[in-house]
Amino acid sequence: MSFNEDELRKIESATSGWLKKKARVAIAQSIRAWRPRIEKAKPLPEVQRMDELKRLVNEATAARQRALQNGANSHGHPEWAAAAVCESWLHELLGGSAESIARVEALIDKLERR
Numbered sequence: 681m682s683f684n685e686d687e688l689r690k691i692e693s694a695t696s697g698w699l700k701k702k703a704r705v706a707i708a709q710s711i712r713a714w715r716p717r718i719e720k721a722k723p724l725p726e727v728q729r730m731d732e733l734k735r736l737v738n739e740a741t742a743a744r745q746r747a748l749q750n751g752a753n754s755h756g757h758p759e760w761a762a763a764a765v766c767e768s769w770l771h772e773l774l775g776g777s778a779e780s781i782a783r784v785e786a787l788i789d790k791l792e793r794r
Contacts, residue, residue: 683770694755703758710762740767
């Protein structure tokens with residue numbers, strides 16, 4: 681299991697239950713907003729793909745850091761979790777194996793449907 685997959689599982693666990701609906705909604709909305717941009721980058725030639733994914737990862741990292749500045753303090757915080765999910769997805773696309781990317785994308789799909 682990759683670090684990114686592990687982080688996604690922690691977020692999934694931390695945002696389960698009755699009291700975490702706001703976080704689940706934020707995560708699903710974030711995935712829906714990022715998915716078209718990520719899918720657009722995937723078929724690009726390798727150098728362009730890597731450049732675009734790095735640019736997107738920097739955006740997601742900045743969003744996660746803003747959440748920390750706004751008081752996020754756990755995997756269950758809606759703003760932090762929404763940004764971290766997409767950041768982990770992008771990091772896996774940049775450096776993961778085909779198998780680990782498939783597992784991470786299955787988790788992304790699951791998190792979006794919750």
